[in-house]
Amino acid sequence: MNTLDAATIKKQFPLLLREVNGLPLVYLDSANTSQKPQSVIDSMTTFMEQSYAPINRSAYYLAAEATDAFEGAREKVQRFINARRTHEVIFTKNATEALNLVAYSWGRANLTTGDVVVLTHMEHHANIVPWLMLQQERGIVLRWVPLTADGQLDLTNLPELLAGAKVFGFTAMSNVMGTITPVQQLCAAAHAAGALAIVDACQYVPHNLTDVQAWGADFIAFSSHKMCGPSGIGVLWGREELLEAMPPFLGGGNMILDVRLDGFTCAELPAKFEAGTPPITEAVGLGAAVDFLNELGMDNVRQHEIEVASYAIRTLRERFGDDITLHGPTNVEVRGATFSLEFRGIHPHDLSQVLDQRNVCVRAGHHCAKPLMRELGVNATARASFYLYNDTSDVDTLADALDSASDIFGS
């Protein structure tokens, strides 16, 4: 029995109730960005109407109330990912900025010519380009964990790849194929080799129960906008002692204890990494998104997506057989409900255009993962990604819309 009722949940998302050309929206692009529930929208509106003020710097009542709301969001995030300390949660612009922060601040302080950073072929550009920048600047050496035929990490030679490495950076869930990686095992392997474990958890956190301590990770990064929260805010979580030892990232207001004409002293965590006025209202919205997800229960969200993923694999296979390719694992225990698909040789761009006629919203493109696209032997894919507000009827609509694409392209 399904533990979540997607139809009831959907009613809490005003945008999903919108009709276009007389047809309901079938939003299958949540790996890109998720829609927002009324509670998140209301929390931000109410905050701006009632409590908006600068944080951390003014003595009046309103400013204290705003600061409490902002810091309250940080505590919610801390509990949501089971971080040991609240000040280990650093607010950034998004997961991309969080990963850049680590590469820039920790990387430039600790990596030099010849140092090895291990990444995987499954990474999003956000966990590749910052390291390529260090490769150009510092001459660090990148090694890559390859993939198996069914789109999982091929860990056969992991100990050899990690030998002598300083960093192992990997995704917890592929934004292209939905593959969920064995994060705990990968963190342990990194530590056994003396490397730090940096987890891109941007796709994982919105869909699964996250426990950074159980993982044994050193840093994780994720974004609010993929987990029912607003865009404009993301999270870097790092182990306290690592964050303490790192130099600051951006300089400016809020991140200092003292500034003199001949130097400055950094503020304590987390302010040290939060220069300037942060996304205050967005933090409040992120806190409300955490409340929303907690109320549903992340185990229930995961269970629901396993059911939708199973139904999608079964239905698309039954209806289209070999005419459809679904990249990534077929075992739903090691995948989420994100599917990159190829259909009857129809270019993804054309496919998404035809699906759009039925209001089926899918992403067509390289998904900011060009190395993975090359490995899959494609320029682009169409990606349908399901979330807690989608159900099996959305899979059926997708399948019907795929049929109509065949009508046009006649293949």
Add this chain to the structure above:
Amino acid sequence: MPGLEDLYREIILDHHRTPRNRGELPPPAAHAVGHNPLCGDEIDVYVQVADDVITDVKVGGQGCSISQSSASMMSQAIKGKPLPEVLALVRRFKGMMSIPDEDGNPVEPDPNVKLGDLEALQGVVKYPVRIKCATLSWNTLLEALEQV
């Protein structure tokens, strides 16, 4: 399916299924590669120019039906044509795609320039995201011609 006939006209699908002038030209033919970062498409345009006339043209790469058919029709339209005529055609085509001129002004259609089959791509304008697909090969052609 209602709504898409303007975009996926039969002649477009025909050029998509059977693209004309596919292939490569060896140097000294000019060659440029165009990228559509939106969808990862890549297109190769090779042009051979002699005495200010495009004597041969080939198109390579991968793309959607709009970018591939536009490239195919372009190759047919420019083969054997003098450069001034080709440049006038590029201007006319980009004008049809509602791309403004260098000064940001709309391009008035030149009645002396005939688009022929390319008129079929007019429906693309209604789908702004696809204008980049339709113009990819044309911009790549201009890059290749800069080397001549």
